[in-house]
Amino acid sequence: MTFAVALSDESLIVGMALGDTDAMAAFVRRFQARVFGLALSVVGDPGLAEEVAQDAFMRAWRHAGDYDPRRARVVTWLLTITRNLAVDAIRLRRDRPVDPQRLLVALREEMDDPGYDGAEWLRAGLRELPTDQARPVVLAVAYGWTAKEIAELEGIPLGTAKTRIRRGLARLRQALGVTDG
Amino acid sequence: MDDRSGCAEIGELLPDVAAGVAAGDERARVFAHLGGCPACRRELAALSHVADELLTLAPAVTPPAGFAASLMRRLAPPPRRRRWWPGRAARVALTVLLAAVAGSGATMRATADDRREAHHCRERPLAERALAAADGTAGGRAFGYGGSPPWLFLTVALPAAGGVYDVHLVTRDGRSRAIGAVPVSAGGGSWGVALDVPFDQVAEVRLAGSAGPPLAAAFG
CATH class of the missing domain: 1.10.10.10 (Winged helix-like DNA-binding domain superfamily/Winged helix DNA-binding domain)
Structure with a gap:
């Protein structure tokens, strides 16, 4: 299945929860700059930010079935995951100011x-x-x-x-x- | 009741909870208060919304070339979900399920506040289970959180319930022990407690007492 640009964020999440990699590809295209941008803003290192951003998308893929639209917008949910991983990453590397x-x-x-x-x-x-x-x-x-x-x-x-x-x-x-x- | 002074004290702590910097005992006090105070619940929801939305202000930056391709290579289809929801049949079933959920809006609304309340501790719950009576009647929700320390949050929503539920924690080694009590009034109440065992050791949470029929949530 290919996804047109008009599919909502929530529809992509439903596809991901069903294991549809095309939905995931569209999801990554839509949000990769936001996720990488936040990760980079927090950790300050492009290499580490890329690791964090990749892990954030992997977590979104694995936990898409847990997304609850009543709790948060998709972008807020995804960026909260990203923030948590970025925080973990910089805590592991205390040397980074x-x-x-x-x-x-x-x-x-x-x-x-x-x-x-x-x-x-x-x-x-x-x-x-x-x-x-x-x-x-x-x-x-x-x-x-x-x-x-x-x-x-x-x-x-x-x-x-x-x-x-x-x-x-x-x-x-x-x-x-x-x-x- | 000293609601007014309670709100003043809890109101001081709400920004800390929303920002994720409250200590464990402060969080427990806040959530215990929230069960009976819609005004503080609304205030915490608003503060948490502000904190969450701050993250959306970060600038978008195009990741290095090959980012998406490398990510897609890492994907392994989630095997459990595929087994439960095979292909097209899954999509049909999901559509039916979504329609059913839309049709049961009252039930969803009834638990929405509880879910939002627990969510706004700004940690992902490791597990969320229904608290139910022996005959299957829904009586509330149980949320398990990781972190240090791990903790448990309970909400009771049972018409006509009133009094106190003693809470017992059953761990995977089969031991059961009392960990506290949930005050319930006018059919509702909520309560949280830090745990001294990792949450993956929790098998079941049991509520029994004067408030109403025994309730249980299994985490096994």
Whole structure:
């Protein structure tokens, strides 16, 4: 079976859950730049990012049957898998310095891809957030760091790190605007 | 009830849970509170949505040449699924199943909050099972999570249930022991606990007590 571009993300996942490699090929074509881009943003090394991205797709292939559309969009599900693997990868290689500023700058930048379906309301909120709050949020959410690790990296007390994560995420949540999330 | 002060304390912890930086005992306190507090559940859902969507802001970067081809060579068809869902028959069956699911929207909605609530601990559940009475009546869900420490999260949804369920954990070596209690009121309740055994050693979770009929979820 060949897949036309019009097939939804969810349809491809159903095909993958049934073991259809054509569905998987279409899925990889559709998301490889997003997955590799996030992996590279987190780990900072193209070779390691490629390993992470390959593993993320393999995990999506094996667990396609577990995808629940009520929980998350397909792209969010896939990028969460990617983030988890990227975090594991950089934790295994402690020698690699983490540069949250690089990722923060990348997250704040405008996308020029017309097919991009990211959350622009959130990008605007991230731009308005003071950097001393945005960096801890990015370290926690994208790098999976604990508040204690963030405090050590940023050279701030643990309580201050926790407060900045809370205030930062709470302000971004205000950008969401609605209360029923 | 001290709902108001409870919400204030839990509200402080919700961003930590959404960002994935809450400690195990804090997570357990949050999830215990969420069972009886729709407002905090909604707030955690919103915060988790924000955290998840942050990842979509990362720039797209074209991977090195040969990325997709190399990946496709690694694929091995998932044998279990192929055996269960052979070829065309599987697609027909899936279509029928999806139609049935769409037709049972009330049931799906009834468990949606529980699933979302457990999902928003920002860890993948290793396993999710129905909690059911001996006659098959659905009474809630049991979610098992890995990580350090592994932990268990239970939701009870059983009309007219009220009181307390004592929770017993049965491990694969056949031992059973009490690990805590789930308070249930107005037919609902939820509770989480860190485990001192790897989750793959859990065989069954049993609930018994004044809240309602005995319930069990098998993880074997």
